[in-house]
Amino acid sequence: MKKFAILNGPNLNRLGRREPHIYGTATLKDLEKLVRAEAKRLGVAVTFFQSNHEGALIDKIHELADGGIAGFIVNFAAYSHTSIALHDALKSVALPAIEVHISDIKQREKFRQTSMTAGACTGMISGEGFPGYVRALRQLAEKNPT
Ligand code: DQA
Numbered sequence: 329m330k331k332f333a334i335l336n337g338p339n340l341n342r343l344g345r346r347e348p349h350i351y352g353t354a355t356l357k358d359l360e361k362l363v364r365a366e367a368k369r370l371g372v373a374v375t376f377f378q379s380n381h382e383g384a385l386i387d388k389i390h391e392l393a394d395g396g397i398a399g400f401i402v403n404f405a406a407y408s409h410t411s412i413a414l415h416d417a418l419k420s421v422a423l424p425a426i427e428v429h430i431s432d433i434k435q436r437e438k439f440r441q442t443s444m445t446a447g448a449c450t451g452m453i454s455g456e457g458f459p460g461y462v463r464a465l466r467q468l469a470e471k472n473p474t
Contacts, residue, residue, distance in 0.1 A: 330398040331373040332468050334363055334461065335388065337405035338380040343430075350431050352457060359458050363401075366462045370469045372398075382407055386417040393421035398472055400425040401464045408433075408443045418448035424472055426464040429454040 336356065339346060344355035360376050367374040375397075377388050385404065392400075402425055404414050418425050425448065432455025433440045446452045451467060453460040 329371065329373050330469070330472065331375060331396070332367075332399050332401065332465060333388075333392050333397050334360075334374060334376045334401045334465075335385060336376070336378040336403050337385060337407050340403060340405050341378050341380070352430070354458060359461060362458055363461050363465060366465050370466065372465070372469050374465070382411055382413060386413060389414075389417045389421060393423060397423065399423050399468045401428055401461055401468065402426070402445065402449065403428045403430070403461075404445050408445045409440055411444055415445045415448045418445065424468060425449045426467060427452040427454075428460045428464050430457055430460065431455060 341356055343351055343359065344353055356378060363374055375392070379385050379388070385407070389400070400418070400423060404411060407414055408427065408429070427443060427446045427449040433443065434454065443452065453464050456463065
């Protein structure tokens, strides 16, 4: 069974309590449940990782790639706008990756409108809330069948 990883970056552990007018009231655990249900329907496996640390996200990308992961769904949160290192980490493993943002970064502050990491991804979904992760998983599973 193909396995995909869902990586979430800084402050996303606070979903549900964090700026609910932007990110909603559902938690990271709720997100995992939603994505796991879709994974079951698609017949793929998923693994989740959240960290507030750039280096921990980089180490996890390398570790999962070396372990045979088939692709990534990434929401690097604020690091999306700043991190050449995360961009390079994705490039270094050369696997399909879809960047997801819960909010629509193009409609927010100027400093959020550019993604540094999207250039290392095969696609980007922004502004669709949690369903954006579900759609990303469908895209990964369909484009990368077993
Ligand atoms: C976010 C958007 C980022 O600008 C922000 O820093 C986040 C969350 C989103 O999912 O909408 O932490 O990635």
